[in-house]
Amino acid sequence: MPPDEFPPPDARRTPDATLLWGLRSPCAFTCPHCYFGTIEEHKQQGLPTEAGVLSHLSRTDLPPQVLKAFARTLAGSPVGRVVIAGGEPLDWLPTLDVIDLIKQAGCQVVIATNGIPLTRPPVVQRLVDLGVDGVSVSLDSADAAVNDRLRPSRSGRFGYHDVVAGIGALLQARGDRHVPRVGIYTVVMRERSQEITDMAELAGQLGVDYYVPQPISLAPDHQLFSVLTHRPDDVPAVAGQLSRLYDESQGLALPDPSYVRRFIDAISTQDSGHVPDCFGGARLFFIQPDGSVWDCPSDRRIAATPAARRRTIAGADARLLFADRPACTNCTLFSRDCVNMWPLVLDMPRLLNTRAVR
Numbered sequence: 001m002p003p004d005e006f007p008p009p010d011a012r013r014t015p016d017a018t019l020l021w022g023l024r025s026p027c028a029f030t031c032p033h034c035y036f037g038t039i040e041e042h043k044q045q046g047l048p049t050e051a052g053v054l055s056h057l058s059r060t061d062l063p064p065q066v067l068k069a070f071a072r073t074l075a076g077s078p079v080g081r082v083v084i085a086g087g088e089p090l091d092w093l094p095t096l097d098v099i100d101l102i103k104q105a106g107c108q109v110v111i112a113t114n115g116i117p118l119t120r121p122p123v124v125q126r127l128v129d130l131g132v133d134g135v136s137v138s139l140d141s142a143d144a145a146v147n148d149r150l151r152p153s154r155s156g157r158f159g160y161h162d163v164v165a166g167i168g169a170l171l172q173a174r175g176d177r178h179v180p181r182v183g184i185y186t187v188v189m190r191e192r193s194q195e196i197t198d199m200a201e202l203a204g205q206l207g208v209d210y211y212v213p214q215p216i217s218l219a220p221d222h223q224l225f226s227v228l229t230h231r232p233d234d235v236p237a238v239a240g241q242l243s244r245l246y247d248e249s250q251g252l253a254l255p256d257p258s259y260v261r262r263f264i265d266a267i268s269t270q271d272s273g274h275v276p277d278c279f280g281g282a283r284l285f286f287i288q289p290d291g292s293v294w295d296c297p298s299d300r301r302i303a304a305t306p307a308a309r310r311r312t313i314a315g316a317d318a319r320l321l322f323a324d325r326p327a328c329t330n331c332t333l334f335s336r337d338c339v340n341m342w343p344l345v346l347d348m349p350r351l352l353n354t355r356a357v358r
């Protein structure tokens, strides 16, 4: 299709859409709480067949040429930021070529990684050379043994110390350019609310730029739901920790202070209710490794998507795919995962631009 058949960019609206792009399914870690489930359970019980279900087994991941063709269409589209996740995006070399194309299209790129690939010097150098804007590294406990229990690697060979080494390697490789910004993401589980401030202290010591503690989000039928998910009686401990975090921020950029209220609301209530000014399907879209495009990664929202709204990036053009979007959507499917979307969309400028003061 010739370029003049695409909708002209709307001069009143800058490219303000964020794509959370789960690029590849495999991961060297086997975190029992992961959104992707575990390979072991999917081998034993078979792959779930519901729409939107993720699996590290990666049987339907799109090939590189399809991903690259889509990335080439981002220029001139409403997409201004791409957060690349998975699975583990940096264990697969074509990811770096996809990032190159996204950057050439003028989009901001943030990568969510388990941190192990950052121990490989060529990967780190390429991230710096490509001008990647942010690298969010996952670490769930400031205590090495606890982290490696919560986030076990499949081989048992990698863990906390490699992640910390990877963060150090990236900080060193970027030198005084201060780009990519480097952050730590921590999944906060019930009975481990102390991680909120313990991890901030570690992040400050490591010299990272931003930090996002996020509440665990599990479906009520998940086998670990009752063990790991917060209950209303956990609220005082979490609220105390969050309050201390914002009082003693260790020079780290944090989500906007309104995040505290959203975090507390999310763990105080059951999953239901209206989401005011929801940006899912307006400024946020989720792409699965098989190319499916959803308005939001929430399993509740995916399950409620009408068949006519099911879309794919395979063979699609971002200028058309995201052209028709409202200013916000009317969502009544609140879940704990909602709170985790703010740092990706509205808080990201704050996380990436605030220079850490030390």
Ligand SMILES: C[S@@+](CC[C@H](N)C(=O)[O-])C[C@H]1O[C@@H](n2cnc3c(N)ncnc32)[C@H](O)[C@@H]1O
Residues within 6 Å of the ligand: 027, 033, 034, 035, 036, 085, 086, 087, 088, 089, 112, 113, 114, 115, 136, 137, 138, 185, 186, 187, 214, 215, 216, 217, 218
């Ligand atoms: C699925 S991982 C993919 C990217 C990369 N492999 C990593 O480890 O960061 C993206 C983020 O989601 C978090 N996460 C996974 N399962 C979660 C859950 N059930 N609730 C909240 N966060 C979760 C991970 O800890 C990580 O920070």
